[in-house]
Amino acid sequence: MATRGFSGKGLPPAGQNRLPPGQYTTHDFPVLSAGPTPRVALDTWRFTLRVGPKPVKQWTWEEFNRLPMTGVTRDIHCVTKWSKYDTAWEGVLVDDILADAGLEAPTPWVLAHSFDDYTTNVPFADLAGGRGMVALRYAGQPIDADHGGPARLLVPHLYFWKSAKWVNGLQFTQRDEAGFWELRGYHMYGDPWREQRYSGD
Amino acid sequence: MTESAVPARKRPWQTARVVAIESLSPRIKGFHFALPDTPTFVAGQHIDVRLVAPDGYEAQRSYSIASAPEHAERIELAIERLDDGEVSSFFHDVVQVGDEIELRGPLGGHFVWSVRDGGPVLLIGGGSGVVPLMSMVRHRAAQASTVPVTLVTSGRTAADLIYLDELRRLDANGDGFTLKARVTREAATASDLGAGRIDRPLLESVLNEMTEPSFIFVCGSNPFVGTVADLLLDLGLAPGRIRTERYGG
Numbered sequence: 001m002a003t004r005g006f007s008g009k010g011l012p013p014a015g016q017n018r019l020p021p022g023q024y025t026t027h028d029f030p031v032l033s034a035g036p037t038p039r040v041a042l043d044t045w046r047f048t049l050r051v052g053p054k055p056v057k058q059w060t061w062e063e064f065n066r067l068p069m070t071g072v073t074r075d076i077h078c079v080t081k082w083s084k085y086d087t088a089w090e091g092v093l094v095d096d097i098l099a100d101a102g103l104e105a106p107t108p109w110v111l112a113h114s115f116d117d118y119t120t121n122v123p124f125a126d127l128a129g130g131r132g133m134v135a136l137r138y139a140g141q142p143i144d145a146d147h148g149g150p151a152r153l154l155v156p157h158l159y160f161w162k163s164a165k166w167v168n169g170l171q172f173t174q175r176d177e178a179g180f181w182e183l184r185g186y187h188m189y190g191d192p193w194r195e196q197r198y199s200g201d
Numbered sequence: 202m203t204e205s206a207v208p209a210r211k212r213p214w215q216t217a218r219v220v221a222i223e224s225l226s227p228r229i230k231g232f233h234f235a236l237p238d239t240p241t242f243v244a245g246q247h248i249d250v251r252l253v254a255p256d257g258y259e260a261q262r263s264y265s266i267a268s269a270p271e272h273a274e275r276i277e278l279a280i281e282r283l284d285d286g287e288v289s290s291f292f293h294d295v296v297q298v299g300d301e302i303e304l305r306g307p308l309g310g311h312f313v314w315s316v317r318d319g320g321p322v323l324l325i326g327g328g329s330g331v332v333p334l335m336s337m338v339r340h341r342a343a344q345a346s347t348v349p350v351t352l353v354t355s356g357r358t359a360a361d362l363i364y365l366d367e368l369r370r371l372d373a374n375g376d377g378f379t380l381k382a383r384v385t386r387e388a389a390t391a392s393d394l395g396a397g398r399i400d401r402p403l404l405e406s407v408l409n410e411m412t413e414p415s416f417i418f419v420c421g422s423n424p425f426v427g428t429v430a431d432l433l434l435d436l437g438l439a440p441g442r443i444r445t446e447r448y449g450g
């Protein structure tokens with residue numbers, strides 16, 4: 001149904017659309033979070049890899065920074081409708097985290113954990129093969145606390161709430177366990193191209 | 202801490218009719234919609250709005266519900282005009298009573314409160330950030346609840362503070378609802394409006410006057426929410442009690 005009086009900005013030429021349905025582009029970097037920005041100190045920062053409840057390996061900030069660094073430039077899409085093109089990140093690929101721990105994915109499901117007790121679920125397949133990283137730098141600088149620093153998960157092909165801010169661990173789970181927003185009405189997978197914003201989409 | 206459960210189910214688009222438009226402040230208009238299916242919602246939730254051009258181009262945005270869940274046959278949204286804003290300026294400049302607009306919802310299950318969750322509750326809103334807090338306050342009144350709730354807001358002038366008359370009446374009931382409204386750009390004209398922004402001394406005095414809040418909801422622009430949330434942490438409040446909704450988010 002066309003909205004009376006709305007002409008819009010025009011559709012992009014066919015085949016050239018970088019913008020998923022219902023999104024608009026912004027040059028700002030808006031902030032989305034469920035609570036206050038946590039205060040994370042680097043000397044007590046730890047990143048823990050778990051299989052179920054069991055810790056497999058833990059890294060300090062220095063140790064984590066010695067892992068192989070990879071740079072990526074990607075478009076990001078927030079469920080609140082903004083998209084931002086060509087964001088540049090640097091960090092440690094999930095592949096390299098597992099390699100350092102000498103771990104092969106024991107289950108197909110991962111729950112990411114954060115310092116503010118936030119969680120989000122991502123299938124392992126969406127983190128493997130260079131598709132997911134723990135980012136430590138944005139646009140050449142350490143990531144601002146508001147944007148998830150010192151470290152955030154980056155899974156740019158899913159809605160951005162999956163890219164957990166202030167990440168402090170990845171946990172392999174026995175089933176696809178819903179995380180924070182997923183328990184609060186948001187989609188379990190969150191593919192922007194299929195507009196999977198809310199549960200039921 | 203409990204959280205009002207929001208059932209997961211499909212939220213299809215529906216066509217709602219604009220039944221009333223009112224001016225709430227120089228920059229904010231209230232839009233009242235009649236929906237074909239009366240939704241069940243929890244105070245604090247939002248609606249997604251979709252504008253569609255004849256060529257199929259779409260713009261979607263989220264707007265919090267201002268009305269009480271008890272009166273869901275008419276949903277009220279309050280939209281602040283951003284000068285170059287695609288959707289907000291369309292609502293301000295083009296939308297008229299009788300127009301049909303596509304909506305879906307209710308959506309969002311974190312920034313929500315119901316009287317069953319109890320209190321005390323501290324609500325802090327800037328500008329249109331008062332909208333979801335208003336739904337909570339109206340819900341509390343509709344339930345004749347006496348849960349202690351304090352609403353803190355600040356605007357340039359009294360005319361910028363949306364729902365001010367209604368909030369004052371509710372405060373005057375003396376049933377546990379307290380309004381702390383401040384103005385930044387004019388001398389305090391009315392007896393209950395002090396001058397100043399929402400800063401540390403104001404929040405300190407608000408917290409001194411109430412039992413430690415179990416729930417704190419902060420809503421508004423991203424810088425507003427960031428500043429207030431940081432002040433609350435500085436004042437020693439537990440991060441797990443603070444819920445935020447950022448309109449720039």
Ligand SMILES: Cc1cc2nc3c(=O)[nH]c(=O)nc-3n(C[C@H](O)[C@H](O)[C@H](O)COP(=O)(O)OP(=O)(O)OC[C@H]3O[C@@H](n4cnc5c(N)ncnc54)[C@H](O)[C@@H]3O)c2cc1C
Binds near residue numbers: 024282286448449
């Ligand atoms: C859960 C949620 C609930 C929300 N509830 C409400 C609500 O109840 N009421 C409400 O009014 N909004 C609400 N918003 C914000 C709303 O969704 C839109 O973001 C807002 O109306 C702007 O959309 P727009 O299309 O008008 O502007 P856009 O075209 O999207 O432009 C916004 C961008 O334009 C820039 N901009 C343009 N003009 C201005 C200006 N005058 N001042 C500052 N920046 C400007 C900013 O950089 C901003 O990034 C909510 C957002 C969320 C996520």
